[in-house]
Amino acid sequence: MPAAVIALSFDPVVRVGDVTVRLETIGTAVAALVGLLLAGWLATRTPAPAAPVEDDDGPRDAHLRIDDMIFIVLAILPGAVIGGRLGYVFIHLDFYRVHPTAVLDPGQGSLELTLAIVGGVLTGAYACYLLGESVGRWLHAATVPLFAAVMLGKIAQALGGSGQGQPSDLAWATSYQGDGPWASLAPALPSHPAQLYEAIGTFLVLILAARLLGSTLFDRRDGRAFLLAFLFWVLVRAAVATTWRDTPVSGPVNAEQLVCLVAAALTMLLLIATTARARRLARTEAEPSWPEPETRPQF
Numbered sequence: 001m002p003a004a005v006i007a008l009s010f011d012p013v014v015r016v017g018d019v020t021v022r023l024e025t026i027g028t029a030v031a032a033l034v035g036l037l038l039a040g041w042l043a044t045r046t047p048a049p050a051a052p053v054e055d056d057d058g059p060r061d062a063h064l065r066i067d068d069m070i071f072i073v074l075a076i077l078p079g080a081v082i083g084g085r086l087g088y089v090f091i092h093l094d095f096y097r098v099h100p101t102a103v104l105d106p107g108q109g110s111l112e113l114t115l116a117i118v119g120g121v122l123t124g125a126y127a128c129y130l131l132g133e134s135v136g137r138w139l140h141a142a143t144v145p146l147f148a149a150v151m152l153g154k155i156a157q158a159l160g161g162s163g164q165g166q167p168s169d170l171a172w173a174t175s176y177q178g179d180g181p182w183a184s185l186a187p188a189l190p191s192h193p194a195q196l197y198e199a200i201g202t203f204l205v206l207i208l209a210a211r212l213l214g215s216t217l218f219d220r221r222d223g224r225a226f227l228l229a230f231l232f233w234v235l236v237r238a239a240v241a242t243t244w245r246d247t248p249v250s251g252p253v254n255a256e257q258l259v260c261l262v263a264a265a266l267t268m269l270l271l272i273a274t275t276a277r278a279r280r281l282a283r284t285e286a287e288p289s290w291p292e293p294e295t296r297p298q299f
Contacts, residue, residue, distance in 0.1 A: 005169070005190040009177040012160050024183065027156025035149030036073065042141045043069050064141055068131050072138060075127030076120040080111075083119020087112025091246065091255035114234060114259050117146070136222035136274075143213060143226045147206045147233065154199035157183075165192030165243035192243040201236035205229055220278055227271045234260040234267065 014021045043064035088111050089096045089103055102108045121139070128135045157163040161182030164174070167189050174196075176187035184191075209229040212218055218225040238260035246254040253261075 006172060006174045006193075007177050008161075008174055011178075012180060012182065022160055024156050024160025024162060027159050028153055031149045031152035031156055034152055035145040038145035038148055039073075039142055040066055040069060042144065043138075064133070064137060068133055071131060072124050072127045072133075076124040079123025080116040080120035083122075084111025084113065084116030085109075086119075087115030087259055090115075090259065093255070112256070112259070113150070114237060114256070114263055117230070118263060134221075136220070136224075139223035139226035140213065140218070140221040143209045143229050144206065146226075147202055147209055147229060150233075151199050151202040151206060154195045154202060157195040158193065158199075161187045163195030163198075164245075165194030165197075166245055168192045168243075194240055194243045197240045197243065198237060201240060202233060205233045205236060208232060220281075222274060222278055224271060224274050224278065227267055227274065231264055231267045231271065234264045238264070 012023050014023060014026065043066060085103070088109055091112055092109065096103055124138070124142075125135045128138050154163070158174075161176040161180065161184050164176075164184040164187070167173075168191055170192070172193065173190040174193045175190045176182045176184070180187060209225065212225040212228060215225075238257045241254060241256045241260065242252075244254060244256065246256060249255050250258065
């Protein structure tokens with residue numbers, strides 16, 4: 001084993017009496033809690049845009065409603081689970097072709113993050129529509145909480161040894177020593193800390209998202225800041241996936257990279273359409289409004 005490798009040796013399980021909980025599970029729960037608290041805090045501080053959006057059906061509350069957020073979060077969960085499961089099945093398609101009944105087995109496999117976010121956004125947006133809320137405003141408010149939760153979740157993976165990349169002899173390669181139990185195969189093998197690469201990349205996206213939200217370019221709060229941040233994030237994830245242990249499915253590209261690239265292309269198209277709509281509305285609002293001849297004052 002190269003001397004420069006970072007060897008991690010700690011107990012990944014917390015024991016309280018007869019109860020045992022993995023550090024990764026605790027870290028993931030903390031990441032979700034931080035995301036929800038941030039979302040609630042930002043919802044109360046996300047006012048309606050100065051100019052009404054085209055799809056508004058009436059006057060909006062000055063700020064987003066916390067009680068609406070509860071329904072939206074509940075609506076996000078099934079979309080995230082279904083999308084994440086479909087993504088996981090896709091990136092492990094060889095296995096599920098042989099064992100198709102395992103697709104619906106919750107005890108087998110896991111979820112894939114990119115399509116989990118896409119699925120959650122779709123069902124959350126539908127909940128916004130049913131509640132009569134602006135989807136764009138909620139996406140605007142959800143930008144920082146989402147990527148903060150993703151970043152912390154990736155750090156949590158390092159606490160359980162999951163998400164390790166390909167074997168590597170780089171100075172910052174990590175290996176997990178001791179009995180564990182660790183969540184990756186061959187944990188003692190020095191490998192790319194792919195989960196920490198993604199945490200760092202997501203942190204940079206988080207900084208970008210914070211700057212976008214404070215920019216006058218996104219005063220309309222129509223979801224474009226979220227789309228742009230998500231676009232950068234899937235590109236970061238595709239880059240990090242080059243260090244994963246997954247087998248390539250098309251040339252050097254693995255299945256996760258295909259998912260990310262398709263998601264990036266669709267996000268780009270949606271971003272272009274949303275930007276064109278925002279410019280059209282801005283031009284309409286800038287045009288002078290002339291009264292009808294019958295209502296003009298008489299001289």
